[in-house]
Amino acid sequence: MSPYKSEVLDATRKYHHDVQPTGNFVPGVSEIWPSGAVLDEDDRAALVEAALDLRIAAGPASRKFESAFAKLLGRRKAHLTNSGSSANLLALTALTSHTLGERRLRRGDEVITVAAGFPTTVNPIVQNGLVPVFIDVELGTYNTTAERVAQAIGPKTRAIMIAHALGNPFEVAEIAQLAADHDLFLVEDNCDAVGSTYQGKLTGTFGDLTTVSFYPAHHLTMGEGGIVVTSDLKLARVVESLRDWGRDCWCEPGKNNTCFKRFDYQMGKLPKGYDHKYIFSHVGYNLKATDIQAALGLTQLTKLDRFIDARRRNWRRLREGLDGVPHLVLPEPTPGSDPSWFGFVITVDPEAPFHRSELVDFLESRKIGTRRLFAGNLTRHPAYIDQPHRVVGDLTNSDIITEHTFWVGVYPGLTDEMIDYVIASVKEFVGARS
Numbered sequence: 251m252s253p254y255k256s257e258v259l260d261a262t263r264k265y266h267h268d269v270q271p272t273g274n275f276v277p278g279v280s281e282i283w284p285s286g287a288v289l290d291e292d293d294r295a296a297l298v299e300a301a302l303d304l305r306i307a308a309g310p311a312s313r314k315f316e317s318a319f320a321k322l323l324g325r326r327k328a329h330l331t332n333s334g335s336s337a338n339l340l341a342l343t344a345l346t347s348h349t350l351g352e353r354r355l356r357r358g359d360e361v362i363t364v365a366a367g368f369p370t371t372v373n374p375i376v377q378n379g380l381v382p383v384f385i386d387v388e389l390g391t392y393n394t395t396a397e398r399v400a401q402a403i404g405p406k407t408r409a410i411m412i413a414h415a416l417g418n419p420f421e422v423a424e425i426a427q428l429a430a431d432h433d434l435f436l437v438e439d440n441c442d443a444v445g446s447t448y449q450g451k452l453t454g455t456f457g458d459l460t461t462v463s464f465y466p467a468h469h470l471t472m473g474e475g476g477i478v479v480t481s482d483l484k485l486a487r488v489v490e491s492l493r494d495w496g497r498d499c500w501c502e503p504g505k506n507n508t509c510f511k512r513f514d515y516q517m518g519k520l521p522k523g524y525d526h527k528y529i530f531s532h533v534g535y536n537l538k539a540t541d542i543q544a545a546l547g548l549t550q551l552t553k554l555d556r557f558i559d560a561r562r563r564n565w566r567r568l569r570e571g572l573d574g575v576p577h578l579v580l581p582e583p584t585p586g587s588d589p590s591w592f593g594f595v596i597t598v599d600p601e602a603p604f605h606r607s608e609l610v611d612f613l614e615s616r617k618i619g620t621r622r623l624f625a626g627n628l629t630r631h632p633a634y635i636d637q638p639h640r641v642v643g644d645l646t647n648s649d650i651i652t653e654h655t656f657w658v659g660v661y662p663g664l665t666d667e668m669i670d671y672v673i674a675s676v677k678e679f680v681g682a683r684s
Contacts, residue, residue, distance in 0.1 A: 258298065278616045282659065287467075288557065289471075309503060325480060326480070332476070334476035337461035338370050355435070360383045360406040361375045363384060366386075367624055368624040368625060384640070387651070392651070402643075414453055417591040421448075422453060440460050498517065513526070561660050577598060579599060596655070609680075629645065
């Protein structure tokens, strides 16, 4: 390292400490965010170092992060993307590839998913001309069940795509077995659940493809970013092609002739010898991330265990502190799971003497940030009302979530004092109205 770079990085670390907020938590004045990134001097220095090296495209840091994240999940391949939403799009679109032969998904095929969730789990189904099959979830765990999935499987069903709700695993082992028994693909949206386990096994290791988001609200952040992980090398190759414009070539940026036969291919109706760098085998995108993002991801990855422990600790403190408060349905881990929680979800009993909106307004007035359980019932949103879809069973709980459910934060930036103030505020509100 040059002495100039060393000086800049030393100054960056000093700057980080200079600009950190000072002062103690003041109840009702200090913001308690429901989510957010936890960034230290190493993160700031990593970003500055990448900028000093002008690593403005995907490169060594991206490849290093992909290898490290694949190893974390015990999977063979990982491909970094510009967002978790892009990761979902790539994962589902990969299943439509002509390279899969008769197993490929075709327009009109059905994909089972849940009605209560975030749109980016469902959007790729619609964007590929497939038909989402919506099923309900359970209150308490906010996940669907293997029984509901089994009831939804029909003659046109070809895949399942479900997210682990707020870090709480769905019955992924049983649903993966259903997928295997019926020759269905399983896409596991693990964006909220990095570090969660089900039956002692990490979530993100059950599906044919797994996706993760690195948006600031998530367990790790790159600012923006996501990743697709798989152990199926054919699917991995398709994901890479789709992410990189749809090209057939797999050379890294700035590299040539990795396959040693760049001018020897004959594909499609092209003349023999057409430059492989410009042969396109899929209708793809440019969804790559940059080395600046990956540099931040690498420093965040070293803190993952600490982040997960903090999320679990904060969730337990809230759960124990609110236990027994009337009129509230408190969250429960899915049996057999150990969640790496994304948030602490609360449903106000529909028969309670107050409405969710009143409790939320009270908390927000005290600077306690809240969020809805994402879209609630997606089938009620204008974007999806006229989209072809199928519903199996009723969506009663998804409707309850739409009207009565919200969540508060457990992310590592929250202190015990903040968590205790959230608990005290909820108790004060409920106590005054019970």
